[in-house]
Amino acid sequence: MNEYIPMQAEIVDIDIESPNTYLFTLELQDEGADFRYLPGQFVMISVFGLGECPISIASSPTRRSLQLCIRRAGKVTSGIMDCLVGDVVGIRGPYGKGFPLDRMMRDVVIAGGGSGFATLRSLINYIADRRDEFGKVAVAYGARTSQDLYFMQEYKSWQSAGMEVAVTVDIGDELWKGNVGLVTSLIDSFDLTPGSAAICGPPVMIDAVARKLMDRGFHRSDIYVSLERHMKCGVGKCEHCAIGPYHACQDGPVFSYDRVRDAL
Amino acid sequence: MKAFLPKDQLPFLLEELGERIEVIAPVSTDAGPSFVTWQGQPLDLKDKPLTPITEFLLPHKEALFTYVQEAGRYIFKEEEIPSRLLFGIRPCDLHAIALLDRIFGREPPDQAYFRRRRATALVVQNCTSPGRECFCAGLEAGPEAKDPCDLQLTDVGDGFLCQAETPAGILILNAGRALLKPALPEHLQEKAKLLQEARRAMPQDRSCSQIRQAMERADWEALGRECLSCGGCSFVCPVCHCFNILDLGVPDGQRLRCRDSCMLPGFSRLTGGANPRRTPGQRLRHWYQEKFEDIPQITGLPGCVGCGRCHLTCPAAINRVDLTVASRFVDDSSEARR
Numbered sequence: 001m002n003e004y005i006p007m008q009a010e011i012v013d014i015d016i017e018s019p020n021t022y023l024f025t026l027e028l029q030d031e032g033a034d035f036r037y038l039p040g041q042f043v044m045i046s047v048f049g050l051g052e053c054p055i056s057i058a059s060s061p062t063r064r065s066l067q068l069c070i071r072r073a074g075k076v077t078s079g080i081m082d083c084l085v086g087d088v089v090g091i092r093g094p095y096g097k098g099f100p101l102d103r104m105m106r107d108v109v110i111a112g113g114g115s116g117f118a119t120l121r122s123l124i125n126y127i128a129d130r131r132d133e134f135g136k137v138a139v140a141y142g143a144r145t146s147q148d149l150y151f152m153q154e155y156k157s158w159q160s161a162g163m164e165v166a167v168t169v170d171i172g173d174e175l176w177k178g179n180v181g182l183v184t185s186l187i188d189s190f191d192l193t194p195g196s197a198a199i200c201g202p203p204v205m206i207d208a209v210a211r212k213l214m215d216r217g218f219h220r221s222d223i224y225v226s227l228e229r230h231m232k233c234g235v236g237k238c239e240h241c242a243i244g245p246y247h248a249c250q251d252g253p254v255f256s257y258d259r260v261r262d263a264l
Numbered sequence: 265m266k267a268f269l270p271k272d273q274l275p276f277l278l279e280e281l282g283e284r285i286e287v288i289a290p291v292s293t294d295a296g297p298s299f300v301t302w303q304g305q306p307l308d309l310k311d312k313p314l315t316p317i318t319e320f321l322l323p324h325k326e327a328l329f330t331y332v333q334e335a336g337r338y339i340f341k342e343e344e345i346p347s348r349l350l351f352g353i354r355p356c357d358l359h360a361i362a363l364l365d366r367i368f369g370r371e372p373p374d375q376a377y378f379r380r381r382r383a384t385a386l387v388v389q390n391c392t393s394p395g396r397e398c399f400c401a402g403l404e405a406g407p408e409a410k411d412p413c414d415l416q417l418t419d420v421g422d423g424f425l426c427q428a429e430t431p432a433g434i435l436i437l438n439a440g441r442a443l444l445k446p447a448l449p450e451h452l453q454e455k456a457k458l459l460q461e462a463r464r465a466m467p468q469d470r471s472c473s474q475i476r477q478a479m480e481r482a483d484w485e486a487l488g489r490e491c492l493s494c495g496g497c498s499f500v501c502p503v504c505h506c507f508n509i510l511d512l513g514v515p516d517g518q519r520l521r522c523r524d525s526c527m528l529p530g531f532s533r534l535t536g537g538a539n540p541r542r543t544p545g546q547r548l549r550h551w552y553q554e555k556f557e558d559i560p561q562i563t564g565l566p567g568c569v570g571c572g573r574c575h576l577t578c579p580a581a582i583n584r585v586d587l588t589v590a591s592r593f594v595d596d597s598s599e600a601r602r
Contacts, residue, residue: 087336
């Protein structure tokens with residue numbers, strides 16, 4: 001079978017998360033397609049004629065619909081943003097290694113920055129649905145402005161699932177009553193016992209959060225980071241996402257911090 | 265099966281084969297020998313063509329599939345792959361194919377590659393007169409073919425000792441049955457002697473671990489200042505296999521796979537503009553690390569076959585064969601700074 005031939009998926013719903021970011025709900029058209037995924041994995045999505053790009057899965061496998069949170073950034077993502085409900089896109093995957101859930105079933109810190117929060121939403125909803133398998137959970141999320149905060153309507157449900165949720169923005173405005181500052185400052189406010197952590201965001205933010213957590217007693221191999229890399233094939237062949245002997249598309253995108261610290 | 269083919273009979277063998285299958289052979293051109301479809305042109309079996317045979321397994325541009333829109337859905341089609349015979353490839357090329365087989369064979373196997381690979385017969389010409397740029401002996405990629413192929417040829421003076429290794433190889437020889445003579449023990453002795461001489465003629469200090477040691481001493485940023493980021497080294501390297509995937513055509517068209525190069529500045533650049541390998545030095549370091557550390561870790565074999573094509577093609581004279589990276593600065597820094 002040609003790995004590069006995608007499945008077809010219909011866009012069945014579009015939610016606006018921010019002015020330049022939409023949440024797409026997709027329905028696979030291929031009957032009997034075996035599409036099982038874990039939080040942290042990604043798909044190659046394509047608009048025929050424009051090309052393909054990697055997008056992490058924003059929904060949790062514990063729920064029925066497959067959702068991708070897409071920010072207008074390049075040619076393909078712009079093409080997807082221009083799609084309407086009912087349009088068909090190509091999907092390959094799921095690819096890569098997600099978060100090692102078995103090793104995270106204790107106290108968890110989840111820290112996201114910017115669009116990196118999309119992949120963490122999958123993990124957060126997974127934990128929310130299987131709450132008794134995890135310990136204390138704290139979510140720290142930062143965006144540039146309050147306009148750029150994703151999934152705002154879900155924070156309450158996470159809190160009622162017993163998670164601590166703290167949000168901050170880089171630049172405040174008159175409508176924003178919450179924190180202004182870096183994600184690392186939110187972590188100071190958490191009452192933590194060292195457990196495991198999941199981080200996704202800009203490299204500088206990942207590094208700063210990981211260091212802060214290590215100061216608080218977390219072991220670096222218990223800190224899992226999801227890395228962004230340029231990808232073309234998704235199956236470890238095209239070499240775009242090579243990080244030393246690892247391919248972010250197959251060995252990642254989730255790595256333990258100690259394996260990729262130098263690549264940040 | 266062994267046989268002896270007198271030199272003047274070779275074009276007749278190719279003619280016989282050419283009637284059954286597309287034959288790709290090193291043909292003499294103004295720019296030196298080049299692998300092209302053979303249609304009676306004069307052959308050049310002396311020098312190794314600069315462009316590697318990778319072109320016939322991982323073409324510079326190929327359609328992974330075509331897409332056709334119909335009632336809001338898409339129909340995908342794959343094109344037919346032609347059967348081919350690659351004639352006169354070198355042991356280094358063959359070793360590169362063995363490496364690509366391992367790289368593209370990792371889960372999930374790359375069927376776009378293997379469809380071409382399975383439709384390709386391989387006839388190798390052992391290297392009795394290696395070029396000045398060659399160092400395959402140190403990397404155990406030559407001068408004698410060691411990896412699976414269909415037929416091995418060795419120029420033993422007035423003709424070729426032919427050794428078929430597979431049923432396909434026997435069929436190739438059978439196509440030219442009338443042209444062949446029996447192989448004699450002298451031919452085998454001559455082959456062993458010539459290849460021993462070829463091995464000795466090459467630098468002996470170019471093993472994977474020796475090059476790795478040189479890499480530790482290399483000043484990558486200094487090398488990077490001379491690198492033009494042209495990607496030439498990776499487009500002539502038979503092991504390099506970076507590619508890009510892009511679409512051509514709306515609403516119907518082709519999803520193309522095109523060769524790419526990690527030496528080009530935008531290769532690893534992310535959407536937001538951040539680039540994990542910004543400088544030419546970082547990219548050069550990555551290129552060597554890939555060949556001498558990462559591919560060995562992934563496949564168990566060095567990711568370089570010692571063909572020296574990168575040296576021949578580099579306009580900044582960086583990947584020269586008479587040096588490992590560091591000796592440019594350790595041994596002949598005066599020449600390098602000229």
